[in-house]
Amino acid sequence: MNEVEQLSAPLAIVVVAAVLVVGVYVSSVVDVVAFRSVAGQRLRPGSAALHPARVARRLSRQQSVRTERPDMILRVLAPAAFLGLAAAAVTVIPLSPGIVVADVRTGIVLFGAAQALAIVAIFFHGWSPNSPFALVAGYRFVAVALSYELLSMFVLIAAAIPAESLSIGAIVESQAGLWNVIRQPLGLPLFLIVSLGVTFSGPLDLLDSNDLAGGGSVEDSGMQRLAWQTARHAMRIAFAACTAAVFLGGWHGPVLPGGLWMALKTFAVVALLGFLDVFVARISAERFVRLAWGVLLPFAFLNLLIAGVGAL
């Protein structure tokens, strides 16, 4: 752990910004590709690659409608905070051997805290426009989020046990021989469920969902909508990178340089999340809450037990 070098502040900002910009763009392209291939529409590589840029250009020219008596501070804060938390989460994840933006000793707890604060940002998004469907969606999301919140913490703590450290860099190093996905087979699927929850996609598409006429985004237009979508993709990148680092061995891998392995694994998780988003139907919040407390949480305990026994 000692040889990990902290990047200098300006370089760190550049690195985080680059990771997020590239990541958000790639994640948006993945969404287009996933949608078109599942829908059976023609897939032109050039068109798909330019799609996010075109959408961004169109939305930036669209009016951002102001609703009646919104909570304007929180309305602006919601996407900004969501994006900022994604950036904060990225900083604690090692990007390649020896390179991590902020090698804090409590990296995994900080990641969990960023995820918990993301719930607040998402709730703001539903609360602030002063619109009934958005409020219902935000409220419903919080109920779901409180249910997966514990799950995420147990799964991450279990991953920290073999590393004997809360630093994500140490967790990656502990996977030199055996990746956590094999050592703790329950961890990865549980963490993917959490990732789907935080990015409200696929089965947990309970925020911006069609059954509430767009839910939390029902009043969003123009830049407001663009900012929210950007933040959501940034959060997906943060969770994909964390999944790659904590469960898929991070930079470990043959032949290719470590940074490239990390990028490839992150991309694989982003692609998986993108396809799950398109391919899985939404389940109702009530059912998920039941499932989370009744089934998934016991599995998380089992996972913790496996990790503990493995560490003895």
Next chain:
Amino acid sequence: MAVTPVEVFVAAGSDRWHDVQALRAHELVRLVPTPRHATVLLVAGTIPASAREALDRVHDQLPHPRAVATWDEIVAGNDVVDAVASEIVGCAHRVMADPSTSSPGRLADEEPNDWRGVGPFGQGGEGMMGGTPYGRAMAMTADDRDGLSLDRLELRLGPFLGQLPGGLVADVALQGEVIQSIEFACAGSKSFVTADRAVPVARRLLWLSHALHVQGLDAFAVGAARLARRSARLDDDPGLARDFASLRRRMRWTGLRSALRSVGDRDGRDTLARWSAHLDAIAASLDGADSRPVSADGSMPITAAELAEMITGLALTDAVSTIIGFDIDVPAMTTAPVEA
């Protein structure tokens, strides 16, 4: 040339609502769930006088630059959907190129009336609750299912809500996400579900397309809408039955079954059973290699009052799923004579 799809919000009268769903099949058009996301407002079918003001309000909710297209004014060639789609794309391009042509607001942007506070601190009602300070009632507490008295929010849903069948109007009272009471605006107690009646297979597929969209499966909705367009064409399409079977097989993997199971139980049948009946009917019709009207057996007709009773106490999501599970025949509902 590659372009991004134009985002369209549909305000459809109940007579055109199913037809409009076919637009989901078109690559250059994307139907969005809220007017705030749309560039073009597509007005289709007969808009009753009672829905005029709602239409104007929806129109004003579109962000600038915005444009309006009207389905029934478009002179169609041999394919209405293509004609409408190209008109929509044209509209959108014109207004994007010259934002000054954006459709102006139809209603005045103001409160129904000024703030009317009555309390000592200028609040709207007594004890900081209730009253109608802007001409809109504030929420008041009412008993709920958990024995607490929480705020009760009265809303009117429809007639142009993306997730509900076009023209359907319902007055609901919500506490949190739970529907405490719902009343459909309709004439009489005539049954308004079509599942027991024979309808063309294309219409059933269009229903499926919208229903998949509501369940969060937009990509599958595109597939269903494409099948609907193919089945609507006159020429015989032998691959249709096979492609539908393939769509249905893929739908099995989406978790739709567990999402719909035991939602909206009535007489031992849940929403999943209703979906199965619809899908079986489509499959039977397509296997017969013709588009004869078919009826889905087993689906009981239901009246507006019965449906309202069924979904009272459900969460909003489950209520929407339940309503969509019945292929509601809104025209029959609104024009039905009052029965004694």
Next chain:
Amino acid sequence: MIGTIDVAFVVFSVAAVASGCGVFRVDSMIRATYLLLASFLNVGAILVLLLAEYLGVALLFMMTAEMIVMGLFMVMFMMNPAGLNPMNMVHQPRFAAAAGVVAAAGVAVVAVFADFPDAPVDAESDTIRELGIELLGGSMLVFESIGVTLMATMVCSVILSSATGRFGDGYEGSVAPALEPGGDHRPADDLYDPDAAMGHSMHGMDMGGMDHGEMDHGEMEHDS
């Protein structure tokens, strides 16, 4: 000698106190709740500056979850949660402000005049590891007691908040509040059906929240 840490400390402190004051000044319940969270986050940041790194981040993490729940309760219980309707929800403002000043001054006097030993934490020490070993070593009994207490709390809060109390229906013997502060309580039947509450449900009527099946069950427990 003013370093980065001192500047950060001043910023976090001012933010913590300012958002703390904001909690009791804003009308919107959601803003109040999350201003309290902001205050906690800033204190968490100060804890990190004090080298209690794990505690700072844990405070951040825990308070976030706690305030989310609090926000839900706020919206649920409060009338007018967004503060869109003008309101005044304070009483005895002068006395309260005076008490606040006195309390703060009392602690401040101790802070300024008391003489404390000077034994700062070694900046090189691994405080997280030490804390972990302490929690599962010397202070294990304390740590486990906290766990058991929290468990008991969960059970208690479920019992307290459920509609059916230990001795029967939660409405039994309950009294409606006065319509104005200091006034008489309203008659009991304003709130519930007295017959049903006494357990003699001869009318067979079910008022809101009354479940006869559950009530009978509760009485049985009481007798045994």
Next chain:
Amino acid sequence: MNLMTVLLVAAALIGVGVWGALAQQTFVMLMMGIEMMLNGVILAVAGFWAFTGAGLPKGQVLVIITMAVMAIELAIGFALVTAVYRARQADMTEGIGSLKG
């Protein structure tokens, strides 16, 4: 940053908490006042640990105890609010003049 400044900030937080708890009328806001006082207590305890405890980890354990107290206060508080609300339909302190059910 030294012990005195940390304690002064803690004093300010405790003062704000006392003011809030006494001035607010609703139970939930009253609980927020108590939370605010505990917030100050946490800061003070952590300050003592950092400057006078020579890094003894027992000081950190005390912070954890305070946090647990806060969690318990919140959970029991909300349960009581719910119970009182159920029984009296009251969410303001004036609503319950007597504790007698």
